Amino acid sequence: MTGGKPAQHAELALLLEVAGTPKPGNVDRERDLADLRFEHFLAGAVGARPGLEAASEGEALGPAILRAVEGMSEQSGGNTQFGALLLLIPLVSATGETSPTPESVTDVVRATTVSDAAAFYRAFDVVDVRVGEPPTDEDGGEVPDVRQGSAAVPAVERAGYTLYDLMEISADTAGGDMVAREWTAGFERSFEVATRIEKDEGPVTDRAARAFLWLLGEQPDSLIVTAHGRERAAAVTERARSLRNADEAEVSSFADDLVEAGVNPGATADVVAAALYIALARGLSV
């Protein structure tokens, strides 16, 4: 695909991400989880598109995220691409005549308001997202719990947090959320992985799978930290790193182990989806 609009590239990034295989611990072209299947990801990507289009047309980040998450959720698998959309919406919003850059996407996320934060909280009404305990801000104040969804909006508004403020607090938390770290560090990992994908060769879905394994070996996945603790996340990272030059059978065996254990490096997959979008926006063709 060349010359497509940003929303098309973003939707395709979601589809290419889930189609890459083997992608240890995640749903991929060859693996379903018990209640979360490949087809839920297909429907999630298709459903997210109106929100992605809204971002492309200049809608504020919070409402665009809410709309994309609502659309994504119109399938029975639950949360498929929430984290990926939190990365894609600002990237799409930062795409204009030219492809997004670390600077342009940083400008976009820094410009978010309290009303974007409120819409973000409302998105948690729509779908169950696995998150940890609420972090505390630099003054030791407890940030309203996103798991309360819209019920927490008045508290968010009283505290005057913008969506960027919230991401900054989450990024600074021990075991900091990978998506929040992207927001506050110029989408560094996303751009780094995009360049890897561009320099790689062969089918894009294979490149996505290799990029996923590489990133998983670089840093503990924050979704695994939340669900299974730091030690487990570190062990997964170590094994991923040891498999960098392994053949596909060994990687597949790792993939089967993680699926069996219910260990899902979902945050790493979110960053790969963002990286695929950047690469497509910069001209990568399928």
Added chain:
Amino acid sequence: MTGGKPAQHAELALLLEVAGTPKPGNVDRERDLADLRFEHFLAGAVGARPGLEAASEGEALGPAILRAVEGMSEQSGGNTQFGALLLLIPLVSATGETSPTPESVTDVVRATTVSDAAAFYRAFDVVDVRVGEPPTDEDGGEVPDVRQGSAAVPAVERAGYTLYDLMEISADTAGGDMVAREWTAGFERSFEVATRIEKDEGPVTDRAARAFLWLLGEQPDSLIVTAHGRERAAAVTERARSLRNADEAEVSSFADDLVEAGVNPGATADVVAAALYIALARGLSV
């Protein structure tokens, strides 16, 4: 997905169709062909959406088909879903407050004009589609060759063929094109397969694969007839029929044989995509 718009359902139908496996002879979740890969179908579905949206918003069938085919073709695999779009565009166009019916879609295709026929010919400029020799009409006149694309438009206009006229001629030809037969017979097979999918159980992609095998055993695939002759197509139908109660391993072995032999029952896949759309439009959820 529930309550989505027709264009979303149509795009999702394309994605669910290609994700079904095993789907003997076609690209599926587990199989790529040499130069035609799963990722090309993902990009084709994403790219087709603006054309599907145009149809949903009332654009005439020919221009909507042309737009969908143009978008579908923005990937390097070539023709991925041309035939499926020829079925989906009228079905989407016939979807309003209620889901499409054999009657409503027949009204839509019968209302096509010479200008729709011209746009259809122009779509052949965009992508290489495997078609047979041009048929002759009932007076023995030779129908302009679609393989000439836009160069044939003046001849089409002189002859005054509507798009429906052209489909009627193709449907009546020996080994008649399955897509053309759907147009002229109230999308009979598409509705029949939709009902099978609705009555089936389990993941929708599995239902799609079973529906594909069933339909392949019902009638020779017209794309196989064009590419390999009637005898080969009949043999494939016979084997598909014999596998109706077989286990997945036997069906997979059939799938591998067809891929190896380069035998691609693409027209059967097109009808399954149309059937998936009808089922989604009638309320099937993923």
